[in-house]
Amino acid sequence: ETVLTQSPATLSLSPGERATLSCRASQSVSSYLAWYQQKPGQAPRLLIYDASNRATGIPARFSGSGSGTDFTLTINSLEPEDFAVYFCQQRSNWPCSFGQGTKLEIK
């Protein structure tokens, strides 16, 4: 199984700052890497698919990059509603798998 390791576990930033979240795969997942946002008590929401494509309705301040084993989610100019937990997920290798999440909290 492909293990996804996210870092940092917790990221403390202020609104208006830029957030950079990392996801590293134990083996290549090509570009089949997605990012989800989860707020407390809610289901996850798809943000980015195939490493760099924003899902429908996702603001342009969210961007993804990377390929192979190293991926980054960048959130420019953080809004109050962006503070949440972010998961990466690969669908290249069966079974699909998720990272353990990065909690983005208000500093």
Place this chain on the structure above:
Amino acid sequence: QVQLVQSGAEVKKPGASVKVSCKTSGYTFTNYYMHWVRQAPGQGLEWMGVINPSDGTTSYAHKFQGRVTMTRDTSTSTVYMELRSLRVEDTAVYYCARGWESSSPTPLFDPWGQGTLVTVSS
């Protein structure tokens, strides 16, 4: 709009079974695969399996094979996930999540149901 509405919370004893439903609306039910993903308290996400609502075929993660059954009812546009021989460690929120791409089993999930908490405790 697309909606996935799941059944309510359940409390079960070890060894029992649970069946969670996911009623869909706002799209053609048979055009999109449905996945089940669970999340233990304070933990990450774990894919359990997928069903093709068009013909009922399924694929399960090895971890759950033999204990899980996913079914569908096309007359009500509802999918079901039954998990048997429950253990304390099966305590989790169970989500149904629609496949993102029409007619494809690829595990990319959008949207998700609201989740169903299943608590397993003696």
